[in-house]
Amino acid sequence: MSKRKGLLLDQQGTISAAVQRLGFTDWDFLTLDNLDAARKALSGRPPLVGLVVFDSARSWPARQLESLISRHQIEWIAILERSLMQDGDLAPLVARSFHDFHTLPLDRERLRMTLGHAHGKAVISRAAAEFPQHPGRFGMTGSSDRMQALFRQIERISTVDAPVLIGGESGSGKELVARAIHSHSDRKNGPFIAMNCGAIPPNLIQSELFGHERGAFSGAHQRKIGNIEAANDGVLFLDEIGDLPLDLQANFLRFLQEHTIVRVGSTERVRVNVRILAATHVDLHRAVGEGRFREDLFYRLNVVHLKVPALRERSDDITLLADTIFNDNIHQKAPQVRGFSSEALRAMQEYPWPGNVRELINRIQHAMIMSENRLITSADLGLPQAQQEPDTPTLDEARASVEKEIIVSNLRKYRNNVSEVARQLGVSRVTLYRMIDRLNIVL
Numbered sequence: 001m002s003k004r005k006g007l008l009l010d011q012q013g014t015i016s017a018a019v020q021r022l023g024f025t026d027w028d029f030l031t032l033d034n035l036d037a038a039r040k041a042l043s044g045r046p047p048l049v050g051l052v053v054f055d056s057a058r059s060w061p062a063r064q065l066e067s068l069i070s071r072h073q074i075e076w077i078a079i080l081e082r083s084l085m086q087d088g089d090l091a092p093l094v095a096r097s098f099h100d101f102h103t104l105p106l107d108r109e110r111l112r113m114t115l116g117h118a119h120g121k122a123v124i125s126r127a128a129a130e131f132p133q134h135p136g137r138f139g140m141t142g143s144s145d146r147m148q149a150l151f152r153q154i155e156r157i158s159t160v161d162a163p164v165l166i167g168g169e170s171g172s173g174k175e176l177v178a179r180a181i182h183s184h185s186d187r188k189n190g191p192f193i194a195m196n197c198g199a200i201p202p203n204l205i206q207s208e209l210f211g212h213e214r215g216a217f218s219g220a221h222q223r224k225i226g227n228i229e230a231a232n233d234g235v236l237f238l239d240e241i242g243d244l245p246l247d248l249q250a251n252f253l254r255f256l257q258e259h260t261i262v263r264v265g266s267t268e269r270v271r272v273n274v275r276i277l278a279a280t281h282v283d284l285h286r287a288v289g290e291g292r293f294r295e296d297l298f299y300r301l302n303v304v305h306l307k308v309p310a311l312r313e314r315s316d317d318i319t320l321l322a323d324t325i326f327n328d329n330i331h332q333k334a335p336q337v338r339g340f341s342s343e344a345l346r347a348m349q350e351y352p353w354p355g356n357v358r359e360l361i362n363r364i365q366h367a368m369i370m371s372e373n374r375l376i377t378s379a380d381l382g383l384p385q386a387q388q389e390p391d392t393p394t395l396d397e398a399r400a401s402v403e404k405e406i407i408v409s410n411l412r413k414y415r416n417n418v419s420e421v422a423r424q425l426g427v428s429r430v431t432l433y434r435m436i437d438r439l440n441i442v443l
């Protein structure tokens, strides 16, 4: 049977000798007495469990230690002298960053169980990390019905070459959809040029779109290629198309009909081959009714229409997105932060997200850096506290639910190989079968 690997950080070496004498035949500990060596040892495939010895004779450099242990997916156990439990620096560190602690003198049976629990927890954490982190498609996270429908539409639209009008609230992912259409279409090897019509002063939009010749107006010191020409053989994504000034809408319509442009200050018509994807967060149909947008241009752009759902309309995706954003920003977090509290997850479900995914990303990034908690709270996210508390489970229910989660995930990982799962979880096959029965797990 292969041995479980552990790391043992012990500056004096006395505890590691005592641990060796306990004779844990299923464990193999690598003992190190300094953090530099530990850093090196962890740079390959790190072990699942680490032990750190704290004694009153020598102390570890706290900041370096915390940075080391927060960086790896290892379950850490502190071994400390009882008197140090009152230490104002050490106690918070252990509470924040360690799976468990064990006070001296060593108690063989207790330490064996603590190691077993830590190992089981590490196995499930790694297994969870190996599941796909980004359920979704086209670089977009989401598994809700609304997103599945959107993915099917993107797939179909990518095969044709018609203009597409992408609607949806600000921050909901319209540009991401446009990029997905481009990168899955025949134009994927051509350029993708994005331009926000709402962010460019009206007097500059014409030159941004169509380009200009040298001397076309004061300040035009040299010829400039506009975005339409720059997107030749590719895609031009026009965000906030509703902000295109009325006089330019006529020029733009002509380009759509004739596939040619004239640079400002020139008379020459230049042929271009560009697919237009346009986005709007306002109701363009209404803008047409109010005379702010040309009806003929609207129909020309709206050959295919896509609507990106607001985040609150796909709240099933919020936890998934939150976990993905957390993992994407894992290297920019306060060391002790480990994830979200269940209260924070409920608060995220209850909040209407006017700024959609962009707002979710901003709030989570802020909370990951600023939170002083192990689990991010609604207050860390700047959200109102979650309303309803679900019924608090009893300890037995909570234990059963965690046991079930661990067993089911391991059965999935090891394709229902009960012997292997029993070995991984450190229980006998008979015990595992009994638990499978008791927890109503279907094999």
Ligand SMILES: Nc1ncnc2c1ncn2[C@@H]1O[C@H](COP(=O)(O)OP(=O)(O)OP(=O)(O)O)[C@@H](O)[C@H]1O
Residues within 6 Å of the ligand: 139, 140, 141, 142, 168, 169, 170, 171, 172, 173, 174, 175, 176, 177, 239, 279, 281, 357, 358, 361
């Ligand atoms: N489904 C998604 N999965 C992952 N990230 C997403 C998703 N939707 C949006 N985002 C992210 O949210 C942010 C905003 O997305 P994007 O810029 O595409 O929105 P938008 O609707 O075009 O916004 P605006 O209307 O303000 O221009 C980006 O960082 C984007 O990567």
